Amino acid sequence: MKLENPSVHAATLEHFWMPFTANRQFKATPRLLARAEGMFYWTPEGREVLDGTAGLWCVNAGHSRKPIVEAVQKQAATMDYAPPFNMGHPLAFQAATAVARVAPAGMERVFFTNSGSESADTAIKMAMAYHRARGEPSRRIIIGRERGYHGVNIGGTTVGGIPGNRKAFPAMMAGVDHIRSTHDLARNAFSKGQPAHGAEFADELERLVAFHDPSNIAAVIVEPMAGSAGVLIPPKGYLDKLAATCRKHGILLIFDEVITGFGRLGTPFAAHYFNITPDLLTCAKAINNAAIPMGAVIAKNEVYDTITNAAPEGAIEFLHGYTYSAHPMACSALLATQKLYVDEQLFARAQAMAPKFEAALHSLKDARHVIDIRNLGIVGGIELEPRAGAVGRRGLEAHIRCFEAGVLVRSTGDILALSPPLIIEDAHIERIVETIRTALAGLE
Numbered sequence: 486m487k488l489e490n491p492s493v494h495a496a497t498l499e500h501f502w503m504p505f506t507a508n509r510q511f512k513a514t515p516r517l518l519a520r521a522e523g524m525f526y527w528t529p530e531g532r533e534v535l536d537g538t539a540g541l542w543c544v545n546a547g548h549s550r551k552p553i554v555e556a557v558q559k560q561a562a563t564m565d566y567a568p569p570f571n572m573g574h575p576l577a578f579q580a581a582t583a584v585a586r587v588a589p590a591g592m593e594r595v596f597f598t599n600s601g602s603e604s605a606d607t608a609i610k611m612a613m614a615y616h617r618a619r620g621e622p623s624r625r626i627i628i629g630r631e632r633g634y635h636g637v638n639i640g641g642t643t644v645g646g647i648p649g650n651r652k653a654f655p656a657m658m659a660g661v662d663h664i665r666s667t668h669d670l671a672r673n674a675f676s677k678g679q680p681a682h683g684a685e686f687a688d689e690l691e692r693l694v695a696f697h698d699p700s701n702i703a704a705v706i707v708e709p710m711a712g713s714a715g716v717l718i719p720p721k722g723y724l725d726k727l728a729a730t731c732r733k734h735g736i737l738l739i740f741d742e743v744i745t746g747f748g749r750l751g752t753p754f755a756a757h758y759f760n761i762t763p764d765l766l767t768c769a770k771a772i773n774n775a776a777i778p779m780g781a782v783i784a785k786n787e788v789y790d791t792i793t794n795a796a797p798e799g800a801i802e803f804l805h806g807y808t809y810s811a812h813p814m815a816c817s818a819l820l821a822t823q824k825l826y827v828d829e830q831l832f833a834r835a836q837a838m839a840p841k842f843e844a845a846l847h848s849l850k851d852a853r854h855v856i857d858i859r860n861l862g863i864v865g866g867i868e869l870e871p872r873a874g875a876v877g878r879r880g881l882e883a884h885i886r887c888f889e890a891g892v893l894v895r896s897t898g899d900i901l902a903l904s905p906p907l908i909i910e911d912a913h914i915e916r917i918v919e920t921i922r923t924a925l926a927g928l929e
């Protein structure tokens with residue numbers, strides 16, 4: 486296929502090896518987006534598509550917001566780049582302060598990365614460095630959870646728990662174990678908000694801790710609400726149990742808040758929503774409305790102090806970092822984004838819209854093929870019955886039908902995931918839900 490309006494050279498689809506994409510299928514029937522504003526995308530042909538996914542769970546303030554665009558433009562013309570190793574620039578410090586202001590109390594040290602994947606691997610290294618600095622270097626095992634997603638780097642892939650992602654890349658990092666997923670359709674199908682059953686799944690952590698011995702375990706990493714594996718909401722009491730077990734055994738708790746960070750649940754972080762303060766918190770995506778790649782690890786002050794104070798004066802304390810850590814343009818987007826979140830009270834807005842979103846979503850209970858609906862904050866998951874012998878096909882076809890009907894929803898296997906921008910209005914919610922209903926009615 487030849488693309489319209491190639492900027493310099495004639496462009497075709499064959500050169501771009503697309504990430505997490507069925508390349509052959511996509512290139513046979515491409516779905517392209519060329520412009521975005523507010524709640525909407527437009528295709529190169531000018532067709533409007535309502536964004537039911539905030540891009541990829543990341544454009545929380547809506548698309549191409551003017552204050553963010555202008556901040557990035559200004560920064561590009563002022564200073565394109567500055568090295569972050571043993572040098573600094575004012576925006577990096579301002580950006581870290583802006584993040585610390587919304588972080589849970591006592592978590593005020595911010596390490597910048599460029600993605601959620603880098604944040605996960607950075608947090609894993611911080612946990613190991615912390616225990617080494619405390620004089621317990623044997624604590625190296627990291628415990629993840631089945632169906633967890635922590636990005637695609639070596640650490641994140643290994644502690645992640647999505648079988649397909651791990652299949653070709655087994656055990657790339659030593660010393661990893663997993664607790665089971667909390668997904669329990671039999672007892673919890675069609676729960677609104679947090680399901681009632683399954684706090685006891687956290688007991689498995691005690692078993693693994695006894696098995697490996699606490700003296701060998703550095704950290705537990707979980708998404709407080711698992712997003713990528715299909716919107717799995719933690720059962721009531723489950724996260725409290727996990728946190729208590731970690732505390733009891735001196736194990737660091739890492740919350741991966743790449744999706745839940747910055748208002749998705751109606752609070753700054755899921756840590757606030759669940760009233761649990763982890764030791765390390767990873768984030769990315771909505772940190773700067775996804776305008777420029779950026780992520781961060783937010784550390785408890787005590788973790789930073791322990792690592793920093795253990796090194797001799799004048800020595801680099803944590804030998805880790807990226808060329809683009811705290812990139813000036815990413816920082817400018819972050820500052821403008823965080824200001825927008827406050828100016829428009831978008832986290833409170835998400836909280837106010839959540840009950841309407843929940844009610845609309847659950848009105849799909851009787852729609853064709855639906856076997857479960859889950860929701861929390863402005864996140865929704867609609868699980869479809871898999872087609873016999875073709876797991877995932879029905880989900881992908883539903884995604885394509887919705888896109889053709891002008892609504893972007895995400896499919897992960899046979900689960901449709903929704904995470905629209907937090908500026909969403911009633912009419913958008915209705916359009917998303919009715920488009921899904923119609924798409925499912927016509928789907929085999």
Ligand SMILES: Cc1ncc(COP(=O)(O)O)c(C=O)c1O
Nearest residue numbers: 600601602634635636741743744
């Ligand atoms: C919980 C979680 N962690 C990590 C990542 C990886 O982030 P990135 O794609 O920016 O590397 C994601 C991406 O969706 C995520 O949802």
